[in-house]
Amino acid sequence: MPLAAPAFARAIGGVCARKQGEALVSSPGNHLLEPLVRKLESITPLSLDEHQAILSLPAKVRTLGPHHDIVRDGDRPSQCSLILEGWVCRYKLLSQGRRQITAFHVSGDLPDMQSVHLSVVDHGLATVGQAVVAFIPHAPMRAVLAKFPGLAATLWRDTLVEPGVDPVWWSLSDFSHEVRSMPHTRPPYAPEFRRQMVELVRAGRDPADLAREFEPSAQAIRNWVAQADRGESRGASKSDVLTLAEREELARLRREVRQLRLERDILSKAAAWFARESGAVPSGSSSS
Numbered sequence: 001m002p003l004a005a006p007a008f009a010r011a012i013g014g015v016c017a018r019k020q021g022e023a024l025v026s027s028p029g030n031h032l033l034e035p036l037v038r039k040l041e042s043i044t045p046l047s048l049d050e051h052q053a054i055l056s057l058p059a060k061v062r063t064l065g066p067h068h069d070i071v072r073d074g075d076r077p078s079q080c081s082l083i084l085e086g087w088v089c090r091y092k093l094l095s096q097g098r099r100q101i102t103a104f105h106v107s108g109d110l111p112d113m114q115s116v117h118l119s120v121v122d123h124g125l126a127t128v129g130q131a132v133v134a135f136i137p138h139a140p141m142r143a144v145l146a147k148f149p150g151l152a153a154t155l156w157r158d159t160l161v162e163p164g165v166d167p168v169w170w171s172l173s174d175f176s177h178e179v180r181s182m183p184h185t186r187p188p189y190a191p192e193f194r195r196q197m198v199e200l201v202r203a204g205r206d207p208a209d210l211a212r213e214f215e216p217s218a219q220a221i222r223n224w225v226a227q228a229d230r231g232e233s234r235g236a237s238k239s240d241v242l243t244l245a246e247r248e249e250l251a252r253l254r255r256e257v258r259q260l261r262l263e264r265d266i267l268s269k270a271a272a273w274f275a276r277e278s279g280a281v282p283s284g285s286s287s288s
Contacts, residue, residue, distance in 0.1 A: 032059055032134060036082050039108030040154050050151045053144045059134040070112075070125040070133060077115045079135045083107055086131025091124045099124070113159040116141055188251070189216065191244045197221050198228045 037054050040046055046054075061084065064070070070081055073093055081088075083105050090111055091099040102123070105111040115121050116138050127133075145152040197214070201207055201221060211218040227244075 031055065032061060032084075033057060033082065033136075035084055035108040036110065040151070043157065044150075044154050046151065046154075050148050053148055053151065057136050057140055057144060059136045061132060061134045064127050064131050064133055066127055066129045068127045068131075070127065071115070071121055072124050073122060075121050076119055077112065077121060077138075079137045080110055080112050080115055080141060081125065082134040082136060083109045083111065084132040084134055087128040088125055088131055088133070089128055091126060093124065099126075104128070110155065110159070113155060116145070188248055191248070194224045194244065195228075198225050201225050 033054055037046065037051055040054075059082070070088065071077055085107055088105040088109070088111055089101045090103040090105065091101050094100050103111070105125075111125055112121065145155070197210060197216065198221075200210060202225070207218040207221040207225075210216075210221055231244075
């Protein structure tokens with residue numbers, strides 16, 4: 001009888017604990033990847049061949065300590081990771097090196113399945129506490145996906161419908177203070193800086209070269225040039241055109257309105273959740 005997921009993962013963790021990060025290499029027929037099989041069978045039944053194909057995938061199992069980066073934004077991984085035990089978070093780097101968590105992953109999840117086809121990842125993965133992770137090389141994973149289209153569809157379905165973290169749970173977790181203090185967007189570039197970038201492009205500089213020399217992306221610089229060109233083409237009716245500062249102020253106000261609406265929705269969800277947990281709607285509660 002196969003071990004339950006927590007007991008199975010603890011057994012692996014006990015072996016790996018002899019040395020932090022020590023690897024165990026799977027061989028065909030063992031059950032290191034059984035958590036992935038159980039996860040997929042919770043979505044759709046697998047054939048015997050599909051089951052065996054998953055278990056035959058080569059994998060290296062490692063025990064990782066808390067806050068260990070599995071993948072970093074901009075990496076070019078050659079393997080994907082399967083969570084066997086513990087929690088892993090997906091995150092995006094914000095200004096000042098802070099992280100905004102966008103999802104949590106548990107046993108049976110393949111959080112970076114996208115890396116099978118994306119040469120460069122656009123997110124980071126890190127352990128929350130100690131975790132046991134199996135690393136599966138891309139080449140044999142691609143071969144299995146090509147041989148079993150139904151299995152491939154199930155794996156991609158699980159990847160595409162992966163839920164993000166509900167902000168209500170952030171407010172109830174140990175991360176609440178850090179997450180609430182994180183900036184949601186990068187501060188806008190100063191109008192004078194944008195004008196300087198536009199003038200440099202008009203003087204013959206390549207936006208890609210400016211992007212490497214300064215922080216903005218090449219596309220952002222091209223957008224500023226196009227925006228400046230549109231504004232100048234309407235010079236005859238300048239009174240009807242918002243200035244750059246006015247457009248930035250309008251964008252800022254719109255962001256604040258979206259944030260207020262989000263906070264309102266969070267409070268409504270939290271109130272509904274607490275009402276369900278307590279079995280009664282708190283007195284004076286409101287959905288607004």
